[in-house]
Amino acid sequence: MHGLLRDRQQWSIPLHGNSETIRTMARQDARERILEAAYDLFAHQGTRSVGVDAIIEKSGVAKMTLYRHFKSKQDLVLAFLERREALWTEDWLIREVSTRTSDPKERLLAIFDAYHDWFQIDDFEGCAFINVLLEYPAHNPLHGAAAGHLAKVRAYIGDLAVRAGIGNVPEFCDVWHMLMTGCTIAAAEGNRAAALEAKRAAQRILDHWSE
Amino acid sequence: MHGLLRDRQQWSIPLHGNSETIRTMARQDARERILEAAYDLFAHQGTRSVGVDAIIEKSGVAKMTLYRHFKSKQDLVLAFLERREALWTEDWLIREVSTRTSDPKERLLAIFDAYHDWFQIDDFEGCAFINVLLEYPAHNPLHGAAAGHLAKVRAYIGDLAVRAGIGNVPEFCDVWHMLMTGCTIAAAEGNRAAALEAKRAAQRILDHWSE
């Protein structure tokens, strides 16, 4: 106890010059640091195999601080999924596809070009939504949340399909998304060309669909 | 508990003829009961969330008996995957497709009919190979094992594709399997018609592929 006190004092001394800055920053972004650490760990190792101890260790936060911002680990996983949608679905996938082309039909195909880039990343982390969906049984709230996020991806496909004048949009979304998830699994198996193969198949489906 | 013992004794008595047989049977019976219990639990709840205690409880076996037959839980999961291939891939999928039609091209499509039946089961358990693949990181032996079993499914598709006179078999297998895995994920999301939707898309891919 006294030893710990001394350690903390020694700790504080080198930081004395800008201690207020550090403290203020720390206070403001404690939640942010937790979520950032959780994002990295959950995305790369799965939500089930990552414990809260690993998250507090990586974020340099006290356990009670984590539980002040998130009432349970499940809450933290839900926050992770929402951030994943913001960062992966919206900031990356939709943006990436938008920059490649403006034609709705070409955008549908460009999804697989974006996926191809994704699959080339060294530490390819896989689709967090699929992972969480399969990590928890059907009755678990996290399973439903993951399904909801996957549904939003399908909604985006539906938006493109409508603007591309495609018929039977609901089924088209399902099928298109099956190719996307299917090639994501193939990438997890190690098939780096999965997205290119899926794109060629998608092209054929698209051709026949809009006849 | 005592009921199980009595059952075992009644079981053994009729086999009294050959001593070696009884001992051998008893040994294999224990291993068999463990594997059977592990199969049910692993298939329905995943390999990570099921502990060995649940397996010994369900199989009515002592813990040491389990570890005498399987040197670790990982070993047991490997045995589960092998049995899954024997029961699901060979005894069910391939057999089911074979009984539906004998034409290779029609068999490729019949896979999705079989899948449709599979998806209608009340406690649909999902694809154990995909689950294990995503449950463990890439460097884990179980990840590789699961990938190997998925590759065998693709090999079966390749066999059908060759006999159907389809060109570019390797890519065809990949794409066909993507549709299969993709609709399995969709089924896990709750889409009971996923296999039918996938079949219609597969039909279009097949038409264009064999041009």
Place this chain on the structure above:
DNA sequence: CGTTTTAGACAGACTGGTTTGTATCGAGAC
């Protein structure tokens, strides 16, 4: 301006439960 209060952060012990895997012992079969 100086003092006190307060809120949030850090540290880490701790609880209660679960995990894999090991060790020991007695019962029953041959």
Place this chain on the structure above:
DNA sequence: GTCTCGATACAAACCAGTCTGTCTAAAACG
């Protein structure tokens, strides 16, 4: 006597979540 089995206790690690105590910066108040 030998072998396998079941039952049980156990070790060591891990898990989520709680709790106490300390620190400090900023707000509240004199």
